[in-house]
Amino acid sequence: xxxxxxxxxxxxxxxxxxxxxxxxxxxxxxxxxxxxxxxxxxxxxxxxxxxxxxxxxxxxxxxxxxxxxxxxxxxxxxxxxxxxxxxxxxxxxxxxxxxxxxxxxxxxxxxxxxxxxxxxxxxxxxxxxxxxxxxxxxxxxxxxxxxxxxxxxxxxxxxxxxxxxxxxxxxxxxxxxxxxxxxxxxxxxxxxxxxxxxxxxxxxxxxxxxxxxxxxxxxxxxxxxxxxxxxxxxxxxxxxxxxxxxxxxxxxxxxxxxxxxxxxxxxxxxxxxxxxxxxxxxxxxxxxxxxxxxxxxxxxxxxxxxxxxxxxxxxxxxxxxxxxxxxxxxxxxxxxxxxxxxxxxxx
Amino acid sequence: xxxxxxxxxxxxxxxxxxxxxxxxxxxxxxxxxxxxxxxxxxxxxxxxxxxxxxxxxxxxxxxxxxxxxxxxxxxxxxxxxxxxxxxxxxxxxxxxxxxxxxxxxxxxxxxxxxxxxxxxxxxxxxxxxxxxxxxxxxxxxxxxxxxxxxxxxxxxxxxxxxxxxxxxxxxxxxxxxxxxxxxxxxxxxxxxxxxxxxxxxxxxxxxxxxxxxxxxxxxxxxxxxxxxxxxxxxxxxxxxxxxxxxxxxxxxxxxxxxxxxxxxxxxxxxxxxxxxxxxxxxxxxxxxxxxxxxxxxxxxxxxxxxxxxxxxxxxxxxxxxxxxxxxxxxxxxxxxxxxxxxxxxxxxxxxxxxx
Numbered sequence: 001x002x003x004x005x006x007x008x009x010x011x012x013x014x015x016x017x018x019x020x021x022x023x024x025x026x027x028x029x030x031x032x033x034x035x036x037x038x039x040x041x042x043x044x045x046x047x048x049x050x051x052x053x054x055x056x057x058x059x060x061x062x063x064x065x066x067x068x069x070x071x072x073x074x075x076x077x078x079x080x081x082x083x084x085x086x087x088x089x090x091x092x093x094x095x096x097x098x099x100x101x102x103x104x105x106x107x108x109x110x111x112x113x114x115x116x117x118x119x120x121x122x123x124x125x126x127x128x129x130x131x132x133x134x135x136x137x138x139x140x141x142x143x144x145x146x147x148x149x150x151x152x153x154x155x156x157x158x159x160x161x162x163x164x165x166x167x168x169x170x171x172x173x174x175x176x177x178x179x180x181x182x183x184x185x186x187x188x189x190x191x192x193x194x195x196x197x198x199x200x201x202x203x204x205x206x207x208x209x210x211x212x213x214x215x216x217x218x219x220x221x222x223x224x225x226x227x228x229x230x231x232x233x234x235x236x237x238x239x240x241x242x243x244x245x246x247x248x249x250x251x252x253x254x255x256x257x258x259x260x261x262x263x264x265x266x267x268x269x270x271x272x273x274x275x276x277x278x279x280x281x282x283x284x285x286x287x288x289x290x291x292x293x294x295x296x297x298x299x300x301x302x303x304x305x306x307x308x309x310x311x312x313x314x315x316x317x318x319x320x321x322x323x324x325x326x327x328x329x330x331x332x333x334x335x336x337x338x339x340x341x342x343x344x345x346x347x
Numbered sequence: 348x349x350x351x352x353x354x355x356x357x358x359x360x361x362x363x364x365x366x367x368x369x370x371x372x373x374x375x376x377x378x379x380x381x382x383x384x385x386x387x388x389x390x391x392x393x394x395x396x397x398x399x400x401x402x403x404x405x406x407x408x409x410x411x412x413x414x415x416x417x418x419x420x421x422x423x424x425x426x427x428x429x430x431x432x433x434x435x436x437x438x439x440x441x442x443x444x445x446x447x448x449x450x451x452x453x454x455x456x457x458x459x460x461x462x463x464x465x466x467x468x469x470x471x472x473x474x475x476x477x478x479x480x481x482x483x484x485x486x487x488x489x490x491x492x493x494x495x496x497x498x499x500x501x502x503x504x505x506x507x508x509x510x511x512x513x514x515x516x517x518x519x520x521x522x523x524x525x526x527x528x529x530x531x532x533x534x535x536x537x538x539x540x541x542x543x544x545x546x547x548x549x550x551x552x553x554x555x556x557x558x559x560x561x562x563x564x565x566x567x568x569x570x571x572x573x574x575x576x577x578x579x580x581x582x583x584x585x586x587x588x589x590x591x592x593x594x595x596x597x598x599x600x601x602x603x604x605x606x607x608x609x610x611x612x613x614x615x616x617x618x619x620x621x622x623x624x625x626x627x628x629x630x631x632x633x634x635x636x637x638x639x640x641x642x643x644x645x646x647x648x649x650x651x652x653x654x655x656x657x658x659x660x661x662x663x664x665x666x667x668x669x670x671x672x673x674x675x676x677x678x679x680x681x682x683x684x685x686x687x688x689x690x691x692x693x694x695x696x697x698x699x700x701x702x
Binding site: 137140152159 | 488509
């Protein structure tokens with residue numbers, strides 16, 4: 001990691017206060033162990049896949065990995081904010097279901113597709129805002145508030161439709177999924193991205209910037225460390241807690257747009273269990289479930305680990321797809337137990 | 348105002364009673380049904396199979412599985428936890444029993460039915476044990492460990508049945524959900540007996556008090572020498588077993604396990620029943636009687652929606668909104684608001700009653 005060199009160059013500018021925590025977090029210590037473990041696992045999985053099945057480490061597999069998991073990366077970024085404060089958002093999967101079903105229905109009803117995409121994101125914002133208000137101003141536990149939003153989102157989506165709603169083929173929403181060749185390899189072996197992937201990359205960069213370079217980000221870490229201390233230090237705790245649920249909901253809306261564009265259809269059962277995937281991605285990436293420590297980039301690695309796991313399961317063919325949730329849950333538990341161990345070591 | 352109006356005071360007490368509004372809601376729903384069909388409440392006696400027949404009996408039958416998971420959930424919530432896995436435990440229990448009955452040599456024997464029940468209860472106890480270990484020993488937040496079981500459990504059920512909706516036939520097993528004793532559905536009688544047993548155990552012994560104590564203040568209860576781990580094991584395994592029984596009820600009535608629908612979103616019903624019953628989601632206090640009324644209310648609501656021909660797709664969203672509203676009512680901010688209003692109206696007692 002090149003950033004280990006950073007502390008030496010700082011010292012004078014007022015940016016240094018922003019630099020130091022970042023570099024400290026990147027230092028090889030028990031705090032970063034889970035993230036490094038995730039990276040090692042990711043590389044190990046690539047190596048295993050390459051040896052066992054072949055054709056993993058090549059442009060089109062990597063492209064597909066990114067395209068198919070762009071939505072998960074976006075969700076994981078959102079959940080990183082929430083989990084860093086020690087909260088949780090269980091509603092993301094249901095938000096995607098509601099925003100994509102209603103979005104597709106509105107688009108098919110002749111609404112302006114660009115307006116529809118904005119609305120889909122704003123629906124996520126609205127759900128997030130309700131969760132945030134419940135958590136912050138009415139002292140509802142985060143998992144209860146977001147669980148209620150999960151049931152509500154899924155219920156509203158089922159009210160709208162219980163059959164797959166197809167987006168018309170020429171809808172501009174699909175443009176988010178048009179492949180753009182970056183490197184034209186031989187045969188189908190091209191490095192391809194879609195606007196959806198670029199959007200996800202933008203979200204990751206934005207998330208990184210906000211968490212590590214802004215006051216909001218610092219407050220998020222401070223709340224996770226100790227909400228009481230953060231509040232005594234005069235940090236804007238209520239506003240920040242409201243903001244993170246809004247961010248998470250909004251990003252769930254963005255993920256809904258990306259997913260709908262790629263699939264071209266939406267259904268009320270879309271996104272069942274994605275909250276678990278997103279939580280697992282975040283936790284695998286090294287964010288403590290109890291809050292206070294973690295990185296956005298780690299969550300991206302976590303999301304890619306889960307995506308790669310799906311690729312390997314498909315390639316293997318011998319593992320039933322139904323076991324995916326069991327494996328994801330198992331991995332999540334292993335990582336949480338690893339975290340407990342790390343925290344105990346630190347004490 | 349004291350002494351002069353005992354009726355008023357009694358009325359006030361009644362209105363403040365935590366069960367009152369639940370019962371009013373049930374009565375309202377029944378009244379709506381009667382308005383739609385005046386013969387709604389009528390119950391006939393069917394001589395052929397010695398059964399009472401009627402809409403009310405249907406409601407009793409539908410209440411049974413909700414009762415089971417609501418009571419389990421009630422105890423878990425009292426410890427300050429939550430069990431999101433009840434719906435998935437139901438489908439796993441159903442899958443195990445159906446698979447066993449389909450493959451057993453003598454499918455129609457009573458022994459096979461009992462073994463199927465034992466397997467179903469066993470696997471649910473095992474899933475409850477996993478939850479308990481994760482919560483009590485690993486120290487995981489309850490919603491995370493039970494969320495994992497909720498999602499992985501449905502995967503497990505699909506693995507058990509190989510993705511099929513397994514069907515089986517066994518008269519003994521079928522009788523559990525469709526039989527009658529003294530004119531009442533067996534399934535309801537079993538549920539009531541289990542609820543009474545659980546209520547008797549937790550309220551006649553110190554168990555209930557100890558469960559509430561760890562939900563109220565984990566640290567203080569530890570200092571008082573209460574075995575937190577043992578209690579958490581009891582409630583999570585208990586909740587698992589009760590969910591397994593609910594799974595048996597749900598699958599026995601149609602003798603099919605639908606891997607994607609059996610028990611789907613029933614954790615919503617369980618949580619709703621518990622909060623309707625006046626149990627705080629923050630833990631530390633529980634009311635089994637309230638959860639029972641909550642379960643009756645939900646079953647009545649479900650049956651009413653079907654009876655009136657309203658699209659049942661709206662019910663989950665409606666239930667979610669009710670949960671949000673009840674959470675708001677439980678919160679400190681709203682309570683203070685009410686308290687202020689009450690204090691303001693204290694000088695005008697007549698209004699208090701009408702309010």
